Amino acid sequence: MQFGPELHTPVSHRAAGVVILNAAGDLLMVRENGVPGQRQKAGLWHIPSGTVEDGENPQDTAVREAWEEAGVRVRLLKFLAAYLGHFPDGVPVLRHAWLAEALPDSIFRPALPDEVTEVRFVPKTEFDALYDARLIRMHHTKLFYEDALRERGR
């Protein structure tokens, strides 16, 4: 064996979400409410996404979270990327995203309304301004958006 179990690096936390663009290249985003225990994310913008539950396939997580957070029934078009990060306490997290499209039975309002206050398409210029104002929740969101624009331009 060339790369044995001693060279495997467990990642304790995984997340998955969707990147949905409209014809203009605007990004579908949700604005986090910040329920009790998660106040630090209140008011920040994010793609529909969430934690991969035990035994769940990340692809299924992405589809589930699109409905729960944004009221969007999705068809996954293509995998975009998985980015590694760390929480401030050093715990590693792997975040996956798929380029997706909204199906006609989408309602574009959260199925779990306590977690999200707003669902809408954000133009690229507004996204960049929100990023500069530190109102985008994660740097990884910017990487996924850039991946999606690149993928659509192929």
Place this chain on the structure above:
Amino acid sequence: MQFGPELHTPVSHRAAGVVILNAAGDLLMVRENGVPGQRQKAGLWHIPSGTVEDGENPQDTAVREAWEEAGVRVRLLKFLAAYLGHFPDGVPVLRHAWLAEALPDSIFRPALPDEVTEVRFVPKTEFDALYDARLIRMHHTKLFYEDALRERGR
């Protein structure tokens, strides 16, 4: 911003491959030739997979490598997982795999014959014996195989 660029962990090396099962649950594997510069993998069994090139989507890598290494034209069925590992020198690597099926125009012999000496379905009992004999190239291959069996059993 809750998770800024300082919490992003760049991964310098990425790989992607396919897990193809037959009706019996046997795994399609290739036996590595070990071209000059890669002698340490000679004779080891692996899933069809390879390095994600600069600017390449990992999903496209998986499809490309299935043809190059195993002569299989694939349809990707579902994402399985991305596992983090390290090379012996400490460099991180992220390995992605998709559950896939072989399309009718597959030839089941390598399109790049200098890299692979054998392409065939390996039964689970033989896989386990090869793993114990350290003839499977990567521990991650075992994790992907287990993920695929679990996914197919859902």
